[in-house]
Amino acid sequence: MLRFHRRRLAACSVALAAALAISACGSKTGESDSTGGVTADTSGDTVKVGLLNSLSGTMAISEVTVRDAIMLAVEEINAAGGVLGKKLAPVGEDGASDWPTFAEKAEKLIKVDRVAAVFGCWTSASRKAVKPVFEENKALLFYPVQYEGLEQSPYIFYTGATTNQQIVPGLDYLKAQGKKSVYLVGSDYVFPRTANKIIKAYAEANGLKVLGEDYAPLGSTEFGTIVNKVKASKAEAVFNTLNGDSNVAFFKEYKSAGLTAASMPVVSVSIAEEEVKSIGTQYLAGQLTAWNYYQTTTGAANDKFVKAYKAKFGADKPTSDPMEAAYVSVYLWKAMVEKAGSFDVEKVKGASNGVTFEAPEGLVTIDGATQHIHKTARIGKIGDDGLITEVWNSGGPVKPDPYLKGYPGASGLS
Amino acid sequence: MTVILGQLFTGVSIGAVLLLIALGLALTFGQMNVINMAHGEFIMAGAYTTYVLQQTITDAGLSLLVALPVAFAVAGAMGVLLEWALIRRLYTRPLDTLLVTWGVSLMLQQLARDIFGAPNVQTKAPDILTESTSLGADLSIANSRLFILGLVLLAVAALTAALKFTPLGRRIRAVVQNRDLAAVSGIPTARVDRLTFFIGSGLAGVAGVALTLLGPIGPTMGTNIIIDAFLVVVVGGIGQLKGSVIVAFVLGMLQAMVEYLTTLSVAKVIVFIAIVAFLQWRPQGLFTLRTRSLA
Numbered sequence: 001m002l003r004f005h006r007r008r009l010a011a012c013s014v015a016l017a018a019a020l021a022i023s024a025c026g027s028k029t030g031e032s033d034s035t036g037g038v039t040a041d042t043s044g045d046t047v048k049v050g051l052l053n054s055l056s057g058t059m060a061i062s063e064v065t066v067r068d069a070i071m072l073a074v075e076e077i078n079a080a081g082g083v084l085g086k087k088l089a090p091v092g093e094d095g096a097s098d099w100p101t102f103a104e105k106a107e108k109l110i111k112v113d114r115v116a117a118v119f120g121c122w123t124s125a126s127r128k129a130v131k132p133v134f135e136e137n138k139a140l141l142f143y144p145v146q147y148e149g150l151e152q153s154p155y156i157f158y159t160g161a162t163t164n165q166q167i168v169p170g171l172d173y174l175k176a177q178g179k180k181s182v183y184l185v186g187s188d189y190v191f192p193r194t195a196n197k198i199i200k201a202y203a204e205a206n207g208l209k210v211l212g213e214d215y216a217p218l219g220s221t222e223f224g225t226i227v228n229k230v231k232a233s234k235a236e237a238v239f240n241t242l243n244g245d246s247n248v249a250f251f252k253e254y255k256s257a258g259l260t261a262a263s264m265p266v267v268s269v270s271i272a273e274e275e276v277k278s279i280g281t282q283y284l285a286g287q288l289t290a291w292n293y294y295q296t297t298t299g300a301a302n303d304k305f306v307k308a309y310k311a312k313f314g315a316d317k318p319t320s321d322p323m324e325a326a327y328v329s330v331y332l333w334k335a336m337v338e339k340a341g342s343f344d345v346e347k348v349k350g351a352s353n354g355v356t357f358e359a360p361e362g363l364v365t366i367d368g369a370t371q372h373i374h375k376t377a378r379i380g381k382i383g384d385d386g387l388i389t390e391v392w393n394s395g396g397p398v399k400p401d402p403y404l405k406g407y408p409g410a411s412g413l414s
Numbered sequence: 415m416t417v418i419l420g421q422l423f424t425g426v427s428i429g430a431v432l433l434l435i436a437l438g439l440a441l442t443f444g445q446m447n448v449i450n451m452a453h454g455e456f457i458m459a460g461a462y463t464t465y466v467l468q469q470t471i472t473d474a475g476l477s478l479l480v481a482l483p484v485a486f487a488v489a490g491a492m493g494v495l496l497e498w499a500l501i502r503r504l505y506t507r508p509l510d511t512l513l514v515t516w517g518v519s520l521m522l523q524q525l526a527r528d529i530f531g532a533p534n535v536q537t538k539a540p541d542i543l544t545e546s547t548s549l550g551a552d553l554s555i556a557n558s559r560l561f562i563l564g565l566v567l568l569a570v571a572a573l574t575a576a577l578k579f580t581p582l583g584r585r586i587r588a589v590v591q592n593r594d595l596a597a598v599s600g601i602p603t604a605r606v607d608r609l610t611f612f613i614g615s616g617l618a619g620v621a622g623v624a625l626t627l628l629g630p631i632g633p634t635m636g637t638n639i640i641i642d643a644f645l646v647v648v649v650g651g652i653g654q655l656k657g658s659v660i661v662a663f664v665l666g667m668l669q670a671m672v673e674y675l676t677t678l679s680v681a682k683v684i685v686f687i688a689i690v691a692f693l694q695w696r697p698q699g700l701f702t703l704r705t706r707s708l709a
Contacts, residue, residue, distance in 0.1 A: 058634065061533045188679055216678045219638055221629035222431075224424035224559075225673040225681075231552075232417040245638075248534060248630035256556030258546045278534035278630070282544065 038137050041114035042343045046082075046089040049074065049330075050109035052120035052130070057097025058219070058244065062322065063122045065274055066144060067092070068313050069323035070119045073330035076308070083334045084343070091115055099129035106130040110139040116343045117142060117333050119326060124148060124190045131156065140345055142333060144326035146269065146291070148194035149402040155345075157352070158372045159329040159364075160322060161292050162402040163198050169377035170239065170267045170290035171202055173392050179236040184213035185226060185250065186241035195241050195269070198404065205408060211235045216242065221249035227257045230264075240268040247271060251283040261286030267379075273318035276386050284382045291321040292375040293361035294388045302360035318387070319360075328359040332366060332373070363397060372400030416553040421674050422667075427559035429666025433659060434566045434624055435639050436646035437573065438617035440658040442493075444647050445590045446610055448501055449508055451515040453643065454636025455522035456492055456615045460485035460622020461631045462526060465535050475540035478623065482565075485619035493615020497608055505607075519636065526633040534632040543627055558627040565624055569617060570659060576613075577655070586610050590653055649689055651699030661700055665689075 041048060051070055053063040071090065078087045091113045093105040102121065109115050110133070117140040121127045124147050134141045134155040141156045149163040174182065184199060186192025192215065200210050211233040214226045227250070230238060242250055247270070254266070267288045273295050276284055295306060295318050305327065309319050332355060337343055340351035353368025365374040374397035380388035401407070435457060442448050463485040464478065471477035496518060504511045543561055546554040577583035585606045588596040597603050629635065646665065650657030665685060673681035693699075 064532070214677060217682070219634075220678060221635075221638060222428060222669075222678075224428060225421065225670055226678065228417065228420050228424055229674065232420070245534065245630040245632060245635075248536075249628060252539075252544075252558070252628055253556070255544050256546055256558050258548070258554050274533065278536055278632075280536040280538065282538055 038110055038114060038139065040116040040139075040343050040345070042086070042116065045086055047086045047343060048089045048091050048113050048115040049333075050106075050113060050115035050118035050120070051090050051092040052095055052102065052105055052109060052118050053092075054097040054122065054126075055092075055094040059095075059097040059122055061244075061278075062274065063095070063097075063120075065317075065320065065323050066120070066122065066326045069309065069319075069327040070330055072309055072312055073327045077330065077334055083337050084341070095120070095126060099123075099125050102126040103129045103133050106133045106141075107137075110134070110137045116140075116337075117348075119144070119329055119333075121145070122322070127151075127156070128190075138345055140333070140348065142326075142329035144329050145322045146325075148191045149198070149404065150194065152370055152372075152402055154349070154371070156371065157329065157332070157366070158370075158400075158402070159325045159332065161375055161377070162372050162400050163195065164401040164404055164407065165292060165375045165377050165398045166269055166290050167195055167199060168202060168404075168407065169394055169398070170269065170288075170379065171199065171206065171208060173288075173290075173379045174237050174239075174265075174267065175206060175208055176392075179208065181209040181211050181233075181235045181237070183211050183230045183233050183235035183238050184241070185230065185238060186213070186215050187220075187243045187246055188215035188217050189243075191243070192241035196239075199239060202404075202407060216246055216250075218244060218246070220246050223250045223253040226250070227253045227259070230254075231257055231259060235264065238264060238266040240266050241270065242268075243270050247275060248279045251279055251287075255283050261288075271382075272320035272322065273386065273388060274320050276382055276388070277318065281382065281384055281386050285384050287382050288391075289380050289382065289388055291378055291380065291388075293321045293324040294378065294380050294390060295319045296380075296387050296389050297361055297378070299360065299362060301358050301362075305360040321361075324360050328357060328361070328364060328373075331357050331359070332364070336366070365397065367400050370400050370402055372402055374399055416550070417674075419549075419553055420555075421670050423555050423559070425667035425670030426663065427556075427563060427666070428669055429663035430559070430563040430566045431625070431628065432642055432646050432666055433662035434562065434569070434621040435618070436643040436650075436658050436662060437566070437569055438614040438621065439643045439647050440650070440655055441573075441614035441617070442611055443644070444650070444652050444654065444658065445586065446607060446614075447508065447652070448505075448611075449512045449515065450496075450501070451512060451640065452496060452519040452522060452636075453615070453618055454638075454640035455519045455526075456489040456618035456636075457622040457625065457639065458522070458526060458631075458633065458636040459489045459492055460619030461626050461635060462530060462535070462622075463488050463619065464623050464626045465530070465537050465631055468537050474538045475542070477537075478540060478543075481623045482620055485623045486616035487619075489619025489622065490612040490616030493611045493618075494608055496615075497611040501611070502604065502607065523633045523636070530633070532633065534630040537626045537631065539627050561627065562624045565620070569620065570655070573613075573617070574655060582606075582609060645689060649692060649699055651701035654699075654701040657699055657701040 053067040054060050074088050074090050095102040119142045122145050144159050146161040146166050184196045203210050269290050335355045336348045336351050340347040352366045355366045362376050376397050377394040378390050379392040381391050464481040467481050468477045543558045546556045548554045585601050589603050589606050646662050650661040672684045
């Protein structure tokens with residue numbers, strides 16, 4: 001309780017706050033700075049960073065791999081001397097697949113542990129839950145997963161793809177393959193609903209007919225009717241935004257109905273290497289995915305990343321897009337801090353524009369205006385071995401456009 | 415037209431899956447009045463049994479056939495253990511049974527997570543079951559669904575025959591109809607209870623094997639289906655197998671038809687509303703068991 005009293009006192013008196021900040025060298029827990037935010041504790045020879053992922057509950061399957069990738073980056077950075085001469089001390093919290101828990105843990109990381117930055121969250125629901133916490137406390141969150149766009153928080157850096165770096169290229173690819181119609185299948189929550197709104201607008205403007213859309217509740221495993229509808233629509237392709245377990249049931253049903261990758265390909269945006277393993281290549285071989293990174297992506301940076309990951313977590317563990325984006329986010333933060341010469345959140349933010357990193361997916365650059373990053377879009381085909389090989393890429397990093405301002409017919413959706 | 419025929423079959427196959435997961439419950443809940451929340455985890459155990467067997471028997475078809483009796487035995491044994499360790503002490507306290515078996519179900523989920531890991535595992539289905547049988551233009555029926563339909567019809571026939579014509583079946587029916595009278599007639603009711611629980615849980619294991627053909631195999635697969643299974647038994651009427659059979663297919667058909675016209679979420683809501691309305695009209699379910707028992 002003592003520290004909260006102390007914090008309130010500090011907030012009451014600017015003079016006292018200043019005095020405390022000087023005399024205590026910024027080492028006291030939960031202390032406010034003059035702007036109302038909480039300053040990171042950078043007094044020792046280590047600096048804390050927060051790791052906020054679900055280690056239990058339904059999202060644990062995916063988020064544990066992201067946590068592993070973040071840990072790998074932290075260890076590599078420490079082995080190379082740390083950031084501004086300070087070693088990173090990771091503080092892990094379990095969001096438990098529960099959105100209020102995410103908000104609570106975020107607050108704890110910022111106020112009690114006084115971390116310099118937080119890396120994590122997966123679902124859009126968890127990000128929306130922690131967003132006000134980070135904004136209120138003026139603390140930094142690095143969010144590593146592709147998402148539905150239409151967001152731009154001043155205290156979040158988005159290192160996964162926004163819509164114009166994943167969904168739009170996916171549609172462009174289908175169009176280039178001569179497909180004229182698509183059917184949309186997705187889970188019933190914020191990401192697929194928003195994504196499909198964008199897909200419908202973009203498809204319409206580009207001569208792709210949307211023949212139908214269907215949503216299944218998260219966790220639903222009964223796809224008989226949906227697959228029947230898809231089949232009856234005679235669409236030329238399917239755009240799949242299902243999440244989690246539902247994909248398993250959907251693809252089993254899809255194959256049983258006699259639909260194949262050759263006759264009606266499915267483009268998925270939530271199936272990476274780890275998910276391929278749990279669905280089974282028997283059902284997935286030949287189907288398409290849209291991401292920015294695959295384990296098979298060529299380049300020295302990726303060879304090093306894959307080798308280091310497998311050495312630490314096991315040879316049978318694949319690397320995937322969200323893991324790569326999480327790994328990259330730690331390095332980008334390091335580069336921003338070094339450019340700013342300070343751990344101060346506002347200074348770090350100010351230094352963000354144009355910061356680059358030679359990532360496993362290729363060169364990435366931070367766009368300071370949107371706090372998203374320039375990423376190369378890639379379409380991949382799932383192989384019999386469970387790995388995804390690239391069949392198309394955008395040729396170079398695509399400028400992030402979370403509100404699709406540069407895409408006629410799709411802007412103004414928010 | 416072909417779409418409607420296809421949807422009719424989808425309805426039948428949803429019904430078959432519902433019946434398969436509810437069949438074991440129809441025995442343990444319907445006949446014995448035990449609310450076993452861990453029933454879904456017995457289904458999970460059956461699915462994981464298939465997975466484990468496939469690690470040693472690599473031929474997909476053979477391992478599936480072997481898995482059916484093995485999963486029956488594994489899930490049945492788990493059921494007997496649960497009945498012996500906990501449920502038999504709580505026969506007069508149904509609410510406590512609910513809470514205790516709910517706890518057991520959480521423990522079993524975590525156990526599965528610890529043994530097999532949090533991510534789903536996959537089994538390889540024999541090629542013939544991943545394909546479909548074509549019935550003319552545009553109409554085809556998934557072989558896996560046909561297999562499940564056949565399996566459930568077989569299971570219902572075997573269970574009905576066992577209850578009707580075997581000494582054990584007669585004892586089970588006697589205990590269900592009037593436990594005290596059965597006991598004074600020399601029927602060892604405790605042993606009959608245990609055997610009933612073995613068969614009911616074993617059927618859950620068989621359902622688990624079949625579900626590997628349709629959906630994911632993971633620690634939480636049981637919780638996703640347990641509610642549907644209870645619905646079928648409650649609406650069908652306690653203590654009657656035929657009620658569950660009819661209700662499973664009616665609900666499957668209703669679900670398929672409404673979903674075709676609307677969406678999956680709306681269909682679920684409408685099916686629930688239909689169930690609630692039905693239970694207002696017939697709180698005892700479709701069929702009831704008339705007995706002279708005072709209990």
